[in-house]
Amino acid sequence: MNQKIDFTITKLGKNTVKSPIPYSVEKDKGGARFVSDDEFILPSNTLKEQNTDSLLEKAGPREMIYFNPNHVHAGIVTCGGLCPGLNDVIRAVVRTLWYRYGVQRITGVRMGYKGFLPEYNLPVKELNPYIVDHIHNMGGSILGSSRGGSDTVRIVDAMERMNLNILFTIGGDGTQRGALAITKEIKKRNLNIAVIGVPKTIDNDLSFIHKSFGFDTAVERAVEAVNTAHTEAKSAIDGVGLVKLMGRESGFIAAHTSLATSEVNFCLIPEAEFSLEGENGLLKKLEERLDARHHAVIVVAEGAGQNLLEASGETDESGNKRLADIGLFLKEKITAHFKKIGRESSLKYIDPGYMIRASAANPVDSLYCARLGANAVHAAMSGRTGMLISQWNNAFVHVPIDMAVSKKNCVDPEGSLWRDVIESTRQPARMHD
Numbered sequence: 446m447n448q449k450i451d452f453t454i455t456k457l458g459k460n461t462v463k464s465p466i467p468y469s470v471e472k473d474k475g476g477a478r479f480v481s482d483d484e485f486i487l488p489s490n491t492l493k494e495q496n497t498d499s500l501l502e503k504a505g506p507r508e509m510i511y512f513n514p515n516h517v518h519a520g521i522v523t524c525g526g527l528c529p530g531l532n533d534v535i536r537a538v539v540r541t542l543w544y545r546y547g548v549q550r551i552t553g554v555r556m557g558y559k560g561f562l563p564e565y566n567l568p569v570k571e572l573n574p575y576i577v578d579h580i581h582n583m584g585g586s587i588l589g590s591s592r593g594g595s596d597t598v599r600i601v602d603a604m605e606r607m608n609l610n611i612l613f614t615i616g617g618d619g620t621q622r623g624a625l626a627i628t629k630e631i632k633k634r635n636l637n638i639a640v641i642g643v644p645k646t647i648d649n650d651l652s653f654i655h656k657s658f659g660f661d662t663a664v665e666r667a668v669e670a671v672n673t674a675h676t677e678a679k680s681a682i683d684g685v686g687l688v689k690l691m692g693r694e695s696g697f698i699a700a701h702t703s704l705a706t707s708e709v710n711f712c713l714i715p716e717a718e719f720s721l722e723g724e725n726g727l728l729k730k731l732e733e734r735l736d737a738r739h740h741a742v743i744v745v746a747e748g749a750g751q752n753l754l755e756a757s758g759e760t761d762e763s764g765n766k767r768l769a770d771i772g773l774f775l776k777e778k779i780t781a782h783f784k785k786i787g788r789e790s791s792l793k794y795i796d797p798g799y800m801i802r803a804s805a806a807n808p809v810d811s812l813y814c815a816r817l818g819a820n821a822v823h824a825a826m827s828g829r830t831g832m833l834i835s836q837w838n839n840a841f842v843h844v845p846i847d848m849a850v851s852k853k854n855c856v857d858p859e860g861s862l863w864r865d866v867i868e869s870t871r872q873p874a875r876m877h878d
């Protein structure tokens with residue numbers, strides 16, 4: 446939290462255009478209170494960690510803006526894995542551009558960054574409020590998404606050919622690293638194109654993003670899966686329900702789901718090591734749980750226990766490590782263990798990952814996406830660039846992309862969230878020798 450913000454790449458130039466948004470709610474009805482450029486949010490809410498070097502700029506509409514709305518051509522791209530709420534953000538961006546600023550040239554780039562590359566031959570999608578009217582009721586992204594294809598130089602070539610003035614990049618850490626590279630290439634070419642990111646990742650693994658959109662829906666859907674696993678487990682002799690949830694390097698979905706249901710007995714996350722064997726190992730502790738209650742529920746984040754598995758060493762097109770399947774591994778090991786010790790047990794394995802991330806957003810996420818999208822437009826119209834919109838310390842703020850991607854947001858195994866999880870599951874704090 447002690448980095449200085451690099452303000453040099455966050456603003457395109459002076460704001461000389463009067464915003465078309467009416468000023469006062471009271472006077473004009475339907476207007477907005479403008480945010481002035483000297484409104485900041487403290488990055489930390491504890492006195493001990495306070496550091497005024499890295500104040501976060503408050504998001505929102507500025508009275509004077511950089512772009513003339515009549516001249517703006519805005520592009521939107523969604524990249525990476527699906528996440529509930531992508532369509533809500535697209536809808537909010539389009540509607541704010543169109544209705545609040547009067548921007549009528551809005552282009553959707555298809556299938557992530559690959560949509561910029563000529564070899565994919567993907568026609569762009571013209572966007573307006575009528576096209577996006579009902580899309581928030583659907584999961585996925587109406588623009589499609591992809592991994593890979595982040596050829597920065599050729600993406601900026603394509604942006605120049607399209608005469609884009611603004612690009613909204615909706616995506617996770619990979620997408621925003623790509624957006625930062627695009628911002629730098631734009632600066633190198635002396636172009637006046639704003640790049641504003643809206644952070645998407647159900648894993649919730651970006652820094653300075655209190656909660657990424659889609660996370661709330663993901664937990665809600667994961668709770669349904671855990672409740673199913675619990676019902677199955679309770680209805681069998683020494684039943685075990687095993688649920689694998691997404692979370693490559695950060696176990697937030699697993700941790701929050703475990704707390705939300707109170708039915709989970711073992712929550713396994715990438716940040717907290719565990720072993721199978723030994724007095725403190727999962728198998729022994731599971732036996733003890735079955736002795737006491739005759740059913741058990743285990744939630745495992747996909748990135749947990751990777752040290753127990755053989756890594757393939759492969760990466761996906763975006764460069765993310767391909768994980769070995771911890772869910773199937775645990776299913777086999779637990780089943781084999783009970784067979785070996787001659788104890789009757791029944792394990793039911795549920796992997797709801799893609800069902801969860803392809804869901805439409807719940808109302809909490811829809812509301813959040815609407816506000817992120819609107820603030821992203823205000824940021825872009827005021828000439829901010831290389832920034833993400835985030836909710837932090839209860840305010841919408843601009844976070845320089847390099848700050849957000851500098852460090853993965855992870856569950857602190859010594860922190861209060863994890864402490865509450867292990868108090869709820871009653872699993873041992875240390876599940877290895």
Ligand SMILES: Nc1ncnc2c1ncn2[C@@H]1O[C@H](COP(=O)(O)OP(=O)(O)O)[C@@H](O)[C@H]1O
Pocket residue numbers: 524525526557558559591592593594595616617618619620621622623624626645646762763764765
């Ligand atoms: N370090 C990087 N620099 C530039 N582009 C990147 C980088 N990492 C990922 N990308 C691109 O960002 C896009 C999305 O990345 P990915 O990791 O798949 O998803 P997410 O954005 O959800 O983390 C892909 O097109 C990928 O090629």
Ligand SMILES: O=P(O)(O)OC[C@H]1O[C@](O)(COP(=O)(O)O)[C@@H](O)[C@@H]1O
Pocket residue numbers: 524525526527617618619645646647648691692693747761802
């Ligand atoms: O099967 P895929 O598309 O590689 O996606 C798997 C990954 O995508 C996610 O759902 C989202 O990851 P990103 O936010 O980095 O795109 C992860 O939780 C999961 O590990």
Ligand SMILES: [Mg+2]
Pocket residue numbers: 525617618619646
């Ligand atoms: Mg990612």
